[in-house]
Amino acid sequence: MKAVLHLMLGLLLWWPGLAWAEEAVESSYRGIATIYYTLIWAILAYGLLDAFGRKALYVGAPILAIIIYLLLPPA
Numbered sequence: 001m002k003a004v005l006h007l008m009l010g011l012l013l014w015w016p017g018l019a020w021a022e023e024a025v026e027s028s029y030r031g032i033a034t035i036y037y038t039l040i041w042a043i044l045a046y047g048l049l050d051a052f053g054r055k056a057l058y059v060g061a062p063i064l065a066i067i068i069y070l071l072l073p074p075a
Helices: 002-025 030-052 054-071
Strands: none
Touching: 030 054
């Protein structure tokens, strides 16, 4: 439980910096979209684990990550 808390705290502190860094270079939504799509990916991956088990998670999560990366707006 401690590791999950540290992971959530680290992501909470790191993600806004990603969004701000994208906005500093040019006017783009890629930073905030990365945050949203990562959260969507985590929820879908947990759904795979919950519905189909660990083997489906190991196969489906990388496929979902690639699809979500391709959905990001251009930089």
